[in-house]
Amino acid sequence: MDDMLDENKDAATLTVKIAQQDPTTVTRAISDAIENVNVLVFDAQGHLVGSAYASSNPTAVSVSARVSNGCTVCAIANTGSSSYFDGISTLTELQAKVTPALASADALGAKSNEILYGTIPGVTLSSGTNTQTVILSRLYSKYTFTITPSSDIAITSYQLCNVPNECYIASGNTSNPTTGFAGLNFSAVATPVYAGTVVNAGPYYIYENLAGTASASNTAELRTAANAPSGSSYLLITAGGTGYNAGWTSTYRVYLGGVTNATSPVLDYTNFNVNRNFNYQCNIAIFGSGANDARVTYQSQGTRANAVTGTATPGTYLYSDGTTGTSGTPPAGTTVVGIVFSNQLSSAEYSKGYTHGYALALKDASTGTSWGPYGVDAGLTKVTTFAGYYNDITAGYYGTFTKGYNKSNSSYPAWKAANNYNVDVSGFKNSGWYLPSIGQWWDVCANLGKVDLTSMQASSSSYGNVYSTGTATTNVNAAINAAVGGQALTSSYYWSASEWSPGNAPRVHFYSSGVALDYRSKDGTDYYVRAVLAF
Structure with a gap:
């Protein structure tokens, strides 16, 4: 009996009033409905001493707890479940809880009831009834961009890149969850090509991204890919000159963050964090x-249309864990799976999240096979000049993964062999192996061969040498041979995935006196295959 009386003396009831952050706060004004709320109360030692769940748009939640000082009250809205925090018995465990992973970058924008979080530390619970107001805020932020070019520059595309697919539910963490950072990309948006046109991009809704700080980035000009912390989010803008300013295309990388998370934020160029609940x-x-x-x-x-520049460095080696490096001998626990030959990707591949570049396989996938059936239109853009060859970096990816010329299609043997190349690349995000377009072979020659092909990019020739000494071939094969397991290109023709006509396809020949491009009948069976992938 005495024990029961003592227990009753220790009982406390906490009424938690639920509120949202003041929507008049300009820097943080994003609205969400509160449909349900979980409340968890922890004592001064971080042990759970009370919890409750309320549904149906609650404005207050009653929690049975124990008399205690120094409590932390946590409220989480819109989990949709009374059992969402089952198994959590300490504040530390709550602070390690991560949101469900997003399937796509724009998934947050489609929701009206995303999880909200609020906490009050240092709460004293007295015997009887206590009241405490907890203000909830969002785990994500809203981004909008106004891009203003000068009158002789046209914006051609933009894309928000490398945003988190998850974040901690509790605030106060100093880094992203260790369970994974997917680095999702919003779809690339093409814009009308009118010089001087102001582009309004967004709104985008993205989870808190605690990428960190970089002391070297203490000015706007130093917020570069080389200085940015791993995992930093950025806006990629492609623009080009028009009229008298024509003749160039540039990709601008604008890193997010740059302000503190103080109540009155201040500019900080070293800061790459995207804080929660900001506008x-x-x-x-x-x-x-x-x-x-x-x-x-x-x-x-001569810059390609509809291409996006990624982060990879041509000439580096791609390892089986998705990292790259300058050594052909892989780090412990990995293998070399390819060699990076370009950081310019098709916009379709970039939009799928392959934001680094292209890699060439170290070995041939076939030593002699046909391209496909003669006289059958494969439905690819026809390229018949060097200018067309240079611009086609899309045929291989499109033909393999959209048209179905893949490892299961015996009617297209070269495509099947490339897609079936048996080097495992499951350890990182990539497109999978496929037959390279002739424009990708062009980049192998220019970037791995270390030769300037700019003068050939607008050529109307349909066959002949794109480069006329052995320098390119020597350099390409030296780079491949320097990798463990590397096998030099043979002195024979290699198929490309591009299409010249219903009966013919372009091919490339790396030989001792140059690099030749031409086209041959699709049913020719004595041409080699080497695969590529986007990552």
């Missing part, structure tokens, strides 16, 4: 090509 409004002005700006990838006349 970020960014104004970006583009006045030139950025040819000498480290934040910009500049390309002169």
Whole structure:
């Protein structure tokens, strides 16, 4: 009996009033409905001493707890379940709880009841009834961009990249969850090509991204890919000159963050964090090509249309865990699976999340096979000149993964062999192996061969040498041979995935006196196959 009386003396009831952060706070004004709430109360030692769940748009929740000092009251809205926090018995365990992973970058924008979180520390629970107000805030932020080019520059596309697919539910953490950072990308958006047109991008809703800080990035000009912490989010903008300013295309990488998470945020160039519950409004002005700006990838006349520049460095080696490096000998626990030959990807592949570049396989997938049936239109864009060859970096990916010329299609043997190349790349995000387009072979020659092919990019020739000494072939094969397991290109023709006509397909020949491009009948059976992938 005495024990029961003592227990009753220790009983406390906490009424938690639920409120949202003041929507008049300009920097943080994003609205969400509160449909249900979980409340968890922890004592000064971080042990759970009470919990409750309320549904049907609650404005207050009653929690039975124990008399205690220094309590932490946590409220979480819109989990949709009274059992969402089952198994959590300490504050530390709650602080390790992560949101469900998003399937796509824009999934947050489709929701009206995303999880909200609020906490009050240092609460004293007295015997009887106590009242405490907890203000809930969002786990994500809203981003909008206004991109203003000068009158002779046209914005051609933009894309928000490398945003989190999850975040901690509790606030106060200092880094992203260790369970994984998917680095999701919103779909690339093509814009009308009118010089001087202001582009309004967004709104985008993205989870808190605690990428960290970089002391070297203490000015706007130093917020570069080389200085940014791993996992930083950024807006990628492609633009080009028009009229008298024509002849170039540049990709501008604008990193997010740059302000503190203080009540009155201040500018901090070293800060790459995207804090939760902010309404970020960014104004970006583009006045030139950025040819000498480290934040910009500049390309002169002949730049491909609908291509996006990724983060990889051509000439580096791709390892089986998705990392790259300059050594052909892989780090412990990995293998070399390819060699990076370009960081310019098709916009379709970039939109799928392959944001680094292209890698060439180290070995042949076939030593002699046909391209496909003669006289049958494969439904690919026809390329019949060097200019067309250069611009086609899309046929292999499109033909393999959209048209179905893949490992199961025996009517297209070269495609089947490339897609069936048996080097395991399951350890990182990539497209899978496929037959390279002729424009990708062009980049193998230019980037791994270390030769300048700019003068050939607008050529109307349909066959002949794209480069006329043995330098390119020597350099390409030296780079491949330097990798463990590397096998040099043979002195024979290799099929490309591009299509010249219903009866013919372009091919490439790396030989001792140059690199030749031409086209041959699709049913020819003595041409080699080497695969590529996007990552």
